[in-house]
Amino acid sequence: MSQRATVSAEVTLPDPSERLLAIRNLDAGYGDLQVLSDVHMDVADEEYVVIVGPNGAGKSTVMKSVFGLTTYMGGEVVFDGTDISERNPDEIIYEGISYVPQTGNVFGSLSVRENLEMGAYILDEVPEDRIEDVYERFPILRERSEQDAGTLSGGQQQMLAMGRALMLDPDLLLLDEPSAGLAPDLVEDMFDRIDRINDDGTAILMVEQNAKEALRRCDRGYVLVQGQNRYEDDGSVLLNDEQVRQDFLGG
Amino acid sequence: MGLVANAGDSRAAVVDRPGAVAVAAVLGYLVLDLVVKLSGISVFFLGMQVLGGSLELGSLLSMVIDGLLVGLAVGLAGIGLSMTYSILDFANFAHGDTVTAGAFLGWVAAYIAAGLGTGAPIAELFMLNSGRQLSTVSTFVPVLLGLVVAGVGSVGVTLLVDRLTYRPMRAAGNISLLIASIGVALAMRYLIAFVFGTQTSGVASGGLRITFFGTVSMTDNEVTLLVVSLLLMLAVHLLLQRTKLGKAMRAMADNEDLARVTGIPTERVIRLTWILGGGLAGVGGYLLVLESGTISFNFGWILLLLIFAAVIVGGIGSIYGAMAGGVLIGLVDSLALIWLPSGLTRAAAFLVLIVVLLLRPSGIFGGVTTA
Known part of the structure; x- marks a missing residue:
């Protein structure tokens, strides 16, 4: 069985300056309600990263926090060497990040x-x-x-x-459940299109309910539970991990 | 649904939409009655006149024109109300008094410009009580100047009110904003009453009567209202459809959250909304005074009910709905005179509002297109 990389104090996180996006010790939420605590996450240049986890784990909140749509409570979000953790969406869009919300997009x-x-x-x-x-x-x-x-x-x-989000040729595309609400025969097609966007050099950070398919296709995945990091590894490693399969991928 | 449907369809319609059928029946009766009236026949049944009477084609046409003119001015003023509703998300009760404020600013400017050099004291001109009646033909330049001042002045008033009242409380709920706007409305109305008094002043009357097709006649002032309001509506249409900022306004009315994450500068769009809505309200008020000839401190407040009716009939949030709703309400208000005593025509306008909302709760243009 492949080794499982759980988060622990010993794991040394890459230097934020070496990553396109680096989230460190992020606390965030909405108003007084804290959703994320001590979250960390990395996306390298042209990397395809997926966040999976149960409902209410705070997956979308991570993405919204990157884009400045949540209440910042601590930690940092570094994009391309710049700290953007307390910026507004209309400033962040200039940095080269585009965001596709799940609904009303x-x-x-x-x-x-x-x-x-x-x-x-x-x-x-x-x-x-x-x-x-x-x-x-x-x-x-x-x-x-x-x-x-x-x-x-x-x-x-x-x-x-997605086309609207690609208009600025972003370095990082944030996709919130792109397959939600699609007819089953269109889901494959949507994932193929996302693969191609990534192949053309845009890094992707994606939240997806369709966890198996997303992990199959991505470079790396994060499992988020109750607003905290639980597992992280290559997509295929997570996909084959007994524990992850049982707890989060329905066996 | 048309008035004439084949038997199968109409049976289904009676079952599915009894309200629509009832409305169609009433409309059918009114149209029939109108035709009979125009041909000068009366139909009696059991000793009561059920149809007909007499109505000259010429007076029908002049009622249509009256309704159209009022409707265009109401529609012009309604654009701003509808836009602030869709973009800022609150019903602005001070909009009617913005109409009044714009009209007063414009008329004071026009009056002073027209009175300069005639020896009339400035104070009297300022108070609009030198007794002079302006018209587009006889005092073209002052009337035009007043129009511009009404537009620019009401923009200034609107921006000032936004800065002082609404912007500090933008994070507050829309109910708080609505209540604040009622306060703003009262303050503006009585400030105007304090300066200009509560009397009604006659300031304009047609300088020239133009007759079309031998039956219909309009004054030069009415033609001005018609032309200026149609031009401004066309300009608003082009702004919304052709310019980047106009498209951003539609986008923001459509989905404010998405507009923000797309990089649309929302504060700037909000400011433009106030500018456009306020300016059009002032011009609408100015033109309405030009047409009716009189001005008083509360005419915008009274008009606000009609403006609300127009905006709601058209579909609140829709700019084209505001224009169309204005014309519809204006026409109903005017044409109701055929059947109702003049005191009740307003009631007819609101009856139409209720009927439209029963049949199509989101309004005529509501849900079709937000802009």
Whole structure:
């Protein structure tokens, strides 16, 4: 059996400056409610990292904390050598991180193209080449470009949400449950598309309910329980670990 | 659903949507009655006149125009109310008094500009009581200047109120904001009453009557209202559809959280919302005074009920809904005169509001498009 890397005091974490994203001793939550305590996590350049864990473990909260959407309570979030732990989303977007929320991730009354334009709002001009890239990646969006986003199917909306997030060519893409609400036959397709985004050089930090599939595809995974790190290792190692399988992957 | 449906459909409709069928029946009766009235026939049943009477085509058309004019001004003022509702998430009860404030600022500017050099004392001009009646044709430049001052002035008033009242409490709930806006409304209204008094002043009357097609006539002031409000609505449409900031406004009205994580500068969009909404409210008020000829300290407050009705009928949060709702409410308010005594036409406008909400709770444009 492969060795299991649990977090303990002896584990030496990499120097934050050597990582694209480094979360250290992070405490965060909403208002007075603390959700995360002492969380650490790393994402290297072009790495594909997945967070799994039971409901209410704080998986999405990690992601929201990276993007400045939670109440900061301590620790640090370092991105590309810069401490961003107390920044607001509208500042973080300039650093090269894009975030795709789980729900409500498109502007329903704006057209597909306008959604993509909004993704590049911070640029002075609409980057036509980026729009073209997104259309190449998701051809259905080109067909629907003048249609209101609210009229798209769930899978198409998810593609549009990712396309919007890719408009700034981010170094790190945060994906919150991209397969949620998709028909089963579309889930594979969605994971394939995420693989390709990662292959093209964008690091990914993803929360996913579909834990087995996500661990199969990622580079590394973290298991989060009750707002704290429980396990971390390569995806395949976690996938084959007896304990992890039993407790978190349904046997 | 059309008024005429085939037998099978209509049977299904009676079962599924009895309310819609009842409304269609009432509308059908009114249209029939209107046609009979126009042809000058009366139909009696059991000694009661059930249909018809007399109505000149010309007076029908002038009622339509009256309703359209009031409706356009109401729609113009409603845009701001609808936008602050969708983007800032609260019903701004001070909006009606912004209309009044803009109108007073504009008319004082127009009055002083028109009165300069005529020997009238400035104080009298300022108080709008030199007895002079302005019109677009006879005093074009002062009227135009007043229009601009009304727009710019109400923007200033709105931004000042936002800075003093709403911005410090942006984190507070929308009920607190709503209550604060009622306070702002009272303060503004009685400040205006304190300065200008509570009397109604006549400030404008048509300088020229233009007749179209031999039957319909409009004054130059009415034409000004028509043209300016249509142009401004077109401008708002282009702003929302073509410009980056306009699209960001629609995006923010649609999903504020997503707008924030997308990098849209939300504070700037909020400021633009106040600027646009406030400016249009002031211009709407100014134009309404130009059309009706009189101004008083509480006309915006009274108008606010109509504005709310227009915005809700159109679908609160929808800018196009506010424009369409304004015109609909204006037309109903005016055309109800055919069947009701003049004191009851307002009631007809609100009846239409209730009926629309029963049939389509989110309003005409609600749920279709947020902007």
